[in-house]
Amino acid sequence: MRDIIKAIASDIKTSKHVVIFTGAGISVESGIPAYRGEKGLWNKYDPNIYANITYFLQDPSYYWNFFREVRYPMLKKVKPNKAHLALAELETVGNLKTVITQNIDGLHQDAGSSSVIELHGTTRTIYCLNCSQEYSMDEVFSMLEAQIPPLCSECKGKLRPAVVFFGESLNSQILRLAFEEAENCDFLLAVGSSLVVHPAADIPRMAKQRGAFLAIINIEKTPLDTTADYVINDEAGKILPQIVQSLKDD
């Protein structure tokens, strides 16, 4: 294990444009469950009801009850973990240019990462479908005391979170930026992602096809393991600080 960590650190050191690609697994150690798997959120909450755009537009009350009971209390108490903090440090000790994340929790920004592409949006912003007025999670949580679903205080329009629901396309401009990073990087490190959700999972694949080194840190195996240069099946919060330390020691 030490050898592979040293090898990854050494390749990061000589790389000019390092990109990180993260998934739900990086936030598990902060207390946010991944969606899939035994302890996944979707085992408890049906994504066809709680995360589907058609269902949300028909009856938003399910989502807002879920937001009030589950999502908001969880996001209010979570903090970046050692993995998020190590990636923020990689901006100063390695040539980390961008973090591309599938997560909607905002923990990379809380940890101090300065360039984050959020492929699936963010739960931290909520906006009006009619007039685009934006609200914070706190503001909307207070509104939920009075009524569910909440309505825009400007125009009484329906509110929605700035996340990509199932049944919606990813924002094309954000996706283009992410693929540009995949084309331009010479090292891509994928962390805590099952690499099965597309088109997001095509980003590390493209980086590898364009000649970048590809490293994967994930507890479970992924479909890209056989094409990656390095694979570590272990916890992100344990491995990433060791990679950063190895870079500092060099």
Ligand code: NAD
């Ligand atoms: P996923 O649930 O499909 O895969 C997560 C992977 O992380 C799994 O393979 C698991 O083995 C691994 N993992 C779990 N704990 C880990 C740890 N401590 N260290 C390293 N690996 C660990 O998630 P994904 O690939 O991000 O895919 C999909 C979707 O999940 C995205 O659409 C994303 O928006 C959404 N999501 C986001 C959040 C969040 O914002 N925190 C939470 C759940 C799901």
